[in-house]
Amino acid sequence: MTHPTREQLHQMAQEKSGELVQLVSELIQIPSENPTGSQRPVVDFVENYLKAAGIPYEETGNNPEFPCIVAKLGSDEGFSVILNGHLDVVPAGDRSQWDFDPFCGTVTDKQILGRGTSDMKAGVAGLLFAMKILKESGAELRGNIRLHLVSDEESGGEYGSTWLCEHGYAEKADACLIAEPTSSNDIEIGQKGGLHIVLKAAGKSAHGSLGGFKGDNAILKMAKVLDKLPRLTTIEGHFKDSQRHALENSIRSTEEKVGEPGSGEVIRHVSANVGLISGGTRPNMVPDYCEATVDVRLPIGVDHQEIVDMLDSIIAECGVEGITYDLHWKSEGNYTDEDAVIVQTVKKNAEAVWGLEVIPAYQWASSDARAYRAQGIPTIQYGPANTEGIHSYNENVDIEDVVNAGQIYVLSLCDMLGVE
Numbered sequence: 505m506t507h508p509t510r511e512q513l514h515q516m517a518q519e520k521s522g523e524l525v526q527l528v529s530e531l532i533q534i535p536s537e538n539p540t541g542s543q544r545p546v547v548d549f550v551e552n553y554l555k556a557a558g559i560p561y562e563e564t565g566n567n568p569e570f571p572c573i574v575a576k577l578g579s580d581e582g583f584s585v586i587l588n589g590h591l592d593v594v595p596a597g598d599r600s601q602w603d604f605d606p607f608c609g610t611v612t613d614k615q616i617l618g619r620g621t622s623d624m625k626a627g628v629a630g631l632l633f634a635m636k637i638l639k640e641s642g643a644e645l646r647g648n649i650r651l652h653l654v655s656d657e658e659s660g661g662e663y664g665s666t667w668l669c670e671h672g673y674a675e676k677a678d679a680c681l682i683a684e685p686t687s688s689n690d691i692e693i694g695q696k697g698g699l700h701i702v703l704k705a706a707g708k709s710a711h712g713s714l715g716g717f718k719g720d721n722a723i724l725k726m727a728k729v730l731d732k733l734p735r736l737t738t739i740e741g742h743f744k745d746s747q748r749h750a751l752e753n754s755i756r757s758t759e760e761k762v763g764e765p766g767s768g769e770v771i772r773h774v775s776a777n778v779g780l781i782s783g784g785t786r787p788n789m790v791p792d793y794c795e796a797t798v799d800v801r802l803p804i805g806v807d808h809q810e811i812v813d814m815l816d817s818i819i820a821e822c823g824v825e826g827i828t829y830d831l832h833w834k835s836e837g838n839y840t841d842e843d844a845v846i847v848q849t850v851k852k853n854a855e856a857v858w859g860l861e862v863i864p865a866y867q868w869a870s871s872d873a874r875a876y877r878a879q880g881i882p883t884i885q886y887g888p889a890n891t892e893g894i895h896s897y898n899e900n901v902d903i904e905d906v907v908n909a910g911q912i913y914v915l916s917l918c919d920m921l922g923v924e
């Protein structure tokens with residue numbers, strides 16, 4: 505039997521692009537909102553797709569309502585690529601804000617519409633489609649593809665990628681491609697880390713009518729500290745010389761995307777958001793307790809000690825007694841080197857398919873990539889998307905993005921798995 509060539513597989517991906525668009529539409533029509541509900545319907549749909557394609561799969565995880573699907577194609581030896589995606593979507597929210605039914609999956613002349621199109625059912629469909637093409641064509645793979653589809657990403661990922669990585673499913677992989685939404689011309693090679701600081705101020709209660717004369721107001725003490733907290737954002741990441749190029753590109757593209765002058769610097773700096781506050785019991789009581797939670801994101805190279813040192817000096821400077829804090833550590837900033845095979849392969853193919861320069865870049869948010877990078881696996885994100893509608897209303901994706909992503913995935917898998 506003769507095996508198909510890379511060029512024949514590319515052609516197949518082009519010819520069957522209608523099938524890919526249809527798959528995205530079908531996935532959108534299965535609401536898989538998280539945190540509400542169970543992910544069972546979308547999981548069943550994907551399992552049926554894999555079954556029909558003849559791709560062996562297994563369901564795993566530690567929560568039957570939020571399972572993971574793992575599938576494998578190819579031989580045990582050779583280069584091993586993980587393809588990762590999540591099946592859950594954020595809730596549609598206020599329906600009256602949508603111009604269409606969020607779960608319609610309507611295909612217009614240029615777009616596919618609905619919650620999860622960009623984040624990230626189009627990406628998931630692209631991965632499934634690429635595996636199906638390789639399977640049904642009988643392509644000879646020198647290595648293997650491991651599919652990791654998780655159903656709990658939008659709500660913390662407790663049952664998703666981290667679980668898979670901690671239970672041996674990513675062992676000995678050489679590369680990981682996550683089909684999370686990106687611009688067509690940028691490959692995400694690094695994400696920020698993060699931690700939560702829970703600040704606590706203790707005061708002394710008294711009758712509110714004696715406010716300012718008796719007692720010790722915990723809210724006012726907290727306010728003093730919060731006022732100085734923005735100083736945390738002066739802490740800069742520690743980038744290697746080889747990361748300068750991607751850093752400068754990321755700052756520029758972030759500024760364009762966010763549309764706020766100076767916002768690109770969020771890539772280089774710590775960000776700090778005082779997102780929650782509570783304190784006091786009644787207006788007529790001097791509050792003896794106040795608590796505030798700060799979401800801090802760390803650029804590459806900054807560890808939590810730098811945050812602790814500055815926080816301690818801010819608190820000392822405020823000169824108020826009774827301020828303590830807890831740190832809830834999540835992760836460090838994490839990255840993949842630009843010269844990794846997965847980065848260069850996807851860059852080359854994306855540039856060929858799109859006919860434009862594709863730039864490796866860092867992101868201001870965090871993602872599941874950290875779980876794979878923690879295992880030492882070079883990991884990127886590259887997926888079809890219109891980034892504006894993500895986690896908002898009227899989410900959509902361009903058909904051209906979807907179709908091109910499908911081709912880029914097929915070509916990149918061919919290159920990494922020795923299909924010439």
Ligand SMILES: [Zn+2]
Pocket residue numbers: 590623624657684685
């Ligand atoms: Zn996502």
